[in-house]
């Protein structure tokens with residue numbers, strides 16, 4: 001679990017919460033969250049396998065207007081999506097921290113073409129691993145109910161503003 005260096009409580013303010021009956025709802029939430037995102041922002045996605053982290057990222061990518069199809073970065077650790085033609089489009093770096101093995105410095109060592117300060121960085125399995133990369137991050141947790149397609153998302157900005 002993440003620990004804040006200054007010892008402040010983990011959860012500041014109220015997390016927002018929404019039920020997501022279908023994968024389209026999850027993608028729609030991603031598009032909505034993308035509207036809040038600016039270059040340099042970090043998004044940390046938490047939730048078990050199949051919870052919808054990649055589906056949410058697909059929505060974020062659509063909202064940011066980036067190029068390329070979003071798929072699980074599991075086998076390549078990080079996938080870069082260039083900004084699209086639409087005005088205001090922001091590049092996306094989609095990371096799977098599962099493969100980072102908890103090494104806090106490895107994201108820098110990936111030697112990405114993309115400038116992380118110019119991009120939105122979305123990290124699956126990033127909880128407790130990548131928070132130090134930015135002063136604040138958008139933390140999204142996806143819960144999956146047994147025997148149901150419905151996911152529940154909770155999200156909040158954590159850190160300094």
Ligand SMILES: Nc1ncnc2c1ncn2[C@@H]1O[C@H](COP(=O)(O)OP(=O)(O)O)[C@@H](O)[C@H]1O
Pocket residue numbers: 020021022023024025026047048049050051052053054055056072124149150151
């Ligand atoms: N409400 C929902 N939200 C997100 N995904 C859903 C939902 N209902 C069913 N699914 C399915 O669950 C799977 C989620 O996969 P994925 O987004 O790759 O999860 P993760 O990246 O968390 O492992 C997809 O096959 C998707 O179609």
Ligand SMILES: [Mg+2]
Pocket residue numbers: 053054072073124
């Ligand atoms: Mg995934």
